[in-house]
Amino acid sequence: MAGVQVSSLSRSFGAHKALDDVSIDFADGGFYALLGPSGSGKTTLLRQIAGFDFPDSGRIAIGGESVERVPVEKRRIGMVFQNYALFPNMSVADNVAFGLSVRGEAKATIASEVQRALDLVQLGKLGSRRPHQLSGGQRQRVALARAIVTKPRVLLLDEPLGALDKALRVDMQIELKRIQREIGITTIFVTHDQEEALTMSDRIGILRDGRLVQEGSPEEIYDSPKSEFAATFLGDANIFRGETTGTGIRLPDGTAIAAGAGATLAAGAKASCAVRPERIRIAADSGMSDPNANILRGQVSKRIFAGNNSTYFVERDRQTLKVIVQNTGADRLAEGQDVVLRWSPESTVLIATS
Amino acid sequence: MAGQVATGSRSGLRSALPLLLPAYLWLTVAIFLPLSAMVFFSFMTELPLAGKVWAFTLDNYTTFFSQGLYWRLLLASLRLGLEVTLWCVVIGYPAAYVLAKVLKGRSREAIFLLVILPFWSNGLVRIFSWAMVLREGGILDTALNAVLPFKINIDLMYSYPAVIIGLVHSYVPYMVLTCYLTLQAIDDSLIEAGRSLGASRLQMLKRVIIPLSMPGLVAGAALIFVPVVGSFMEPRILGGRTGTFYGTVIEDQFVAVFNWPLGAALSFILLAVVLVILALASPVLKRAA
Secondary structure, three states: OOOEEEEEEEEEEOOEEEEEEEEEEEOOOOEEEEEOOOOOOHHHHHHHHHOOOOOOEEEEEEOOEEOOOOOHHHOOEEEEOOOOOOOOOOOHHHHHHHHHHHOOOOHHHHHHHHHHHHHHOOOOOOOOOOHHHOOHHHHHHHHHHHHHOOOOOEEEEEOOOOOOOHHHHHHHHHHHHHHHHHHOOEEEEEEOOHHHHHHHOOEEEEEEOOEEEEEEOHHHHHHOOOOHHHHHHOOOOEEEEEEEOOOEEEOOOOOEEEOOEEOOOOOOOEEEEEEOHHHOEEEOOOOOOOOOOEEEEEEEEEEEEOOOEEEEEEEEOOEEEEEEEEOOOOOOOOOOOEEEEEEOHHHEEEEEOO | OHHHHHHHHHHHHHHHHHHHHHHHHHHHHHHHHHHHHHHHHHOEOOOOOOOOOOOEOOHHHHHHHHOHHHHHHHHHHHHHHHHHHHHHHHHHHHHHHHHHHHOOHHHHHHHHHHHHHHHHOOHHHHHHHHHHHHOOOOHHHHHHHHHOOOOOOOOOOOOHHHHHHHHHHHHHHHHHHHHHHHHHOOOHHHHHHHHHOOOOHHHHHHHHHHHHHHHHHHHHHHHHHHHHHOOOHHHHHHHHHHHOOHHHHHHHHHHOOOOHHHHHHHHHHHHHHHHHHHHHHHHHHHHHO
16 A cells, blocks of 8 residues: 655647646545546546556656556556446456456465455355446446455546446445545545545545646635635635735625635735635525624525525626525525625635636 | 237337348349259259250269268368468457557558458459469569579469468458457457556457457358358469369369259258358357357
């Protein structure tokens, strides 16, 4: 087991910069999500770490050893593919045994290791089946068992849950996390699903256009995004744009919004503020008063009831704001109603506009 | 449930009939009838032409078993079929692999065209151009002598190797095409998965790629082996006197000796032998595929 260090990694395909000076430190034993829209370079980065493709410049180290020119078969990594990539001509047990048997391990060792790995993914009794006789979730487990049975230094997962339906996905998320904890392997996980990234990983790296936008724990990125992109890609956010006053921004219509978190900026520069929809209180009037709170008035244009919560879309000054309210049984607001929105400066993140 | 399926497939057959009928009518008229006539001929003493007297006989078949010559020729033809098939695998499989897994886009199209080209050229033209290459003082001989510092004599014309070269050239596209199709269907991520597990390229080939492309190899082998065993054009033109095979003897019966009954009998014996070989090989091939 080992950590992975990626420093100043760049890779271009023709004129397209798939990776542009990316540096990330993947800690030993951590569960790391690489999150980004398609074309952001997250899969390219994973393939570089795996060794399917070599960088134009930069360095990759696994367990402190430089590997950027080492081909994949010598890197001792385990990889799980989106389509599972099980060998259809072999039984489940032979698939799992493949990595050990190409290394020339003894038959008895292979058999016991394969059984251990299959037990770990709770498929102990299905060793003699063929891949096509398994369900999607079971194939996923076989692919995982095959990847970890060789005791790789790093486990790489390329959108491993992408082909599963919602209910199975949630099961597999928990399962994957359990197995990862049990063997304590450094895991790098590529996904475009922000919820998956939030719930599963210790740390998240957000990529966009081949660059690392932000990196940190799920809480850090969610609570203090450093860019509009990070704020809106990981979770929902209301974005206000204006000029900084140093401790907040002034909107074009003169309204001041105070921010208690985020960047410190010189007054006068263009900047934005991000507020999460669930941090905003919505009420029919300005009854309760808190002198420090940010206050905006608007009109409810739409309400979507989702059982445990409701989402209100509130129009103000050519902007639509989103507010999520927990279902506490309190009075619900009607569409078309004038409302007052209030939230604390601590819930407001000041972001430099680049 | 079972009843529903049965009625479903029956009505499926009825609606499929108009689509099947033209092909089967054509096959009946163009192949089944002449072939039946040939079966009939093979049991006759004479062709019933120009008022000749004829009778039913089994002599045409007993001739094959009583004369060692036909046995020896059949064995030689089977050996020729086997060798040509093997050379087609050796030459065609790597080409199919490169086409399916290495080349992309334009270059793939170009190489593909070069592979298909023999299909589009006339068989006789193809064989006679080989004759010009292989004979003494031909293209190969002249070119090698121009390059090499010492004198060598290349005269492959009218030899067994010349027959093999001509046949392999004619039939290798079948192997390339059938193998290309099965190799193409192998997901690249399988190869990547194997490599990530530490397998060398050779191990991947042996344990994943060849087993998965076995159906293509088998189909290609069947497409090549059967016609090569009965081939007569390449053996006759490129083989000369050494080019007497089972196929050329059958051809002689039809075009030179005008002993159609014997030619027909020899043809059906060949058909039977080939069917028996394929039937014996099918369990092995099925397991491999």
